[in-house]
Amino acid sequence: MRGMARWRPGSTGRLQQAAIELFTENGYDATTVADIAERAGVTERTFFRHYGDKREVLFAGQQEFQASFVGAIADAPPGTTAMDLAARALDAACHALQEARGRDRARARYAVITAHAALQEREQLKLAVLARAVTGALSAHGIPDLRARLAGDLVVSVFSTAFERWIAPGTTRDLVDLQHEALAELADLAGTVTAA
Amino acid sequence: MRGMARWRPGSTGRLQQAAIELFTENGYDATTVADIAERAGVTERTFFRHYGDKREVLFAGQQEFQASFVGAIADAPPGTTAMDLAARALDAACHALQEARGRDRARARYAVITAHAALQEREQLKLAVLARAVTGALSAHGIPDLRARLAGDLVVSVFSTAFERWIAPGTTRDLVDLQHEALAELADLAGTVTAA
Known part of the structure; x- marks a missing residue:
C-alpha cells in the first residue's frame, strides 16, 4: 500500500x-x-x-470509437480496394459500438445532444474529425488523396445513417445489418451517375 | 422622405x-x-x-447558399434520378458560390474558421444542416428516404471536397470543374463495392 x-x-x-x-x-x-x-x-x-x-x-470514448475504424483499415491486406476498406471499417466499428453501448444508452445520449445546438455542433465536429481520421488511415494504406477524402466522408455518412435508423423509436434491427443496407444503397445510388 | x-x-x-x-x-x-x-x-x-x-x-448567407442547392432540385423535371438531382444541385451551388464570393475571400474566411475549434464546430453543423436540407428537397422530389439521406450527405461531401481543393494555396482550377472531378471519383469509388 x-x-x-x-x-x-x-x-x-x-x-x-x-x-x-x-x-x-x-x-x-x-x-x-x-x-x-x-x-x-x-x-x-x-x-x-x-x-x-x-x-x-457526453463525448467520452471518441478515441476508442475512432480507433475501431482506423484499426480495421490498418489491419487489412495490402491492395484492398478503398470501398472494401470502408466496408471493413464500418463492420468493425458497428460491431464494437453495438457491444460497448446498448441501444437504449445510445438513444438517451442522442436525445440529449439533439436538444442542444451547442452539443449538436460538437457532435458534428466529432464526425468530421472521424471522417478525416478514416481518410488518413486510407491514405496510409495507399489510397490516393481525392479517393481517400471521399471515402472518409462515405464511411461517416453510412455510419451515421445506420446509427440514426438503429436508435429510431421502435427499431429492433441490428446495427451491422442496417449498415450493410446503407452501404449497398449508397453503392447503388452512386452507380446511377450519368453525364456530368 | x-x-x-x-x-x-x-x-x-x-x-x-x-x-x-x-x-x-x-x-x-x-x-x-x-x-x-x-x-x-x-x-x-x-x-x-x-x-x-x-x-x-462569418456564417451570413447560409440561407441563400442552401437555397441554391435546394432550388436546383425543386426545379428539376419529375423522374430525375437521385444522382442527377445531386449533380444539378452541386452545379448550381458551385456556380453561385464562385460568382458571389471570390476565391480570396473564401480562403480568408476558411482560414479564420479553421483556427478556432468553436468556429469549426459551427461550420460542421452548417454543413450537416445543409445535408438535411438537400435530403428534404430530394424527398419532396420523390426520392425514397434512405436514398435521399445518403444523397444529401454525398452532395455535401462532394461540395466540401471540391471547395477545399479550390481554396488550397496555389490552386487556379475552377470550382465547378473540381466538383465534377470529385463527383466522378465518388461514382467510381462506390461502384467498386464487392460483397458486404
Whole structure:
C-alpha cells in the first residue's frame, strides 16, 4: 500500500451513466458537475481528473470509437480496394459500438445532444474529425488523396445513417445489418451517375 | 422622405468584409463588434440590426447558399434520378458560390474558421444542416428516404471536397470543374463495392 489514493474501478463508466441519466431527467443546462459526481458516487475532484467539463462526458470514448475504424483499415491486406476498406471499417466499428453501448444508452445520449445546438455542433465536429481520421488511415494504406477524402466522408455518412435508423423509436434491427443496407444503397445510388 | 432612417446600401456586405479583414489581421478573439462596425463605417446598432454577434457575420448567407442547392432540385423535371438531382444541385451551388464570393475571400474566411475549434464546430453543423436540407428537397422530389439521406450527405461531401481543393494555396482550377472531378471519383469509388 502506497499512500491514500483510492482507486475505484469503473468510475468513468459510472460518471457517464450518471450524466446521461441526469441530463435526461433534469435537462443538460440544469445539471451540474456536482450533481453528476454525487449520482456516480465520486468526488468532484475525481470528475475533473477524467473530464474538463460536463460536455466532455457526453463525448467520452471518441478515441476508442475512432480507433475501431482506423484499426480495421490498418489491419487489412495490402491492395484492398478503398470501398472494401470502408466496408471493413464500418463492420468493425458497428460491431464494437453495438457491444460497448446498448441501444437504449445510445438513444438517451442522442436525445440529449439533439436538444442542444451547442452539443449538436460538437457532435458534428466529432464526425468530421472521424471522417478525416478514416481518410488518413486510407491514405496510409495507399489510397490516393481525392479517393481517400471521399471515402472518409462515405464511411461517416453510412455510419451515421445506420446509427440514426438503429436508435429510431421502435427499431429492433441490428446495427451491422442496417449498415450493410446503407452501404449497398449508397453503392447503388452512386452507380446511377450519368453525364456530368 | 419619411423620417430620418438612413438606408446605406451594402452595409451587410461591408460588415462581412470588415469582419474577415479584422479577424485575419488581429485574430478572431481580439476583434470586437465595435471594431467591425467602425471599419465598415456603420454604427454598432446597425451591426446588431443584422447580426446577433461577431460569429454570425462569418456564417451570413447560409440561407441563400442552401437555397441554391435546394432550388436546383425543386426545379428539376419529375423522374430525375437521385444522382442527377445531386449533380444539378452541386452545379448550381458551385456556380453561385464562385460568382458571389471570390476565391480570396473564401480562403480568408476558411482560414479564420479553421483556427478556432468553436468556429469549426459551427461550420460542421452548417454543413450537416445543409445535408438535411438537400435530403428534404430530394424527398419532396420523390426520392425514397434512405436514398435521399445518403444523397444529401454525398452532395455535401462532394461540395466540401471540391471547395477545399479550390481554396488550397496555389490552386487556379475552377470550382465547378473540381466538383465534377470529385463527383466522378465518388461514382467510381462506390461502384467498386464487392460483397458486404
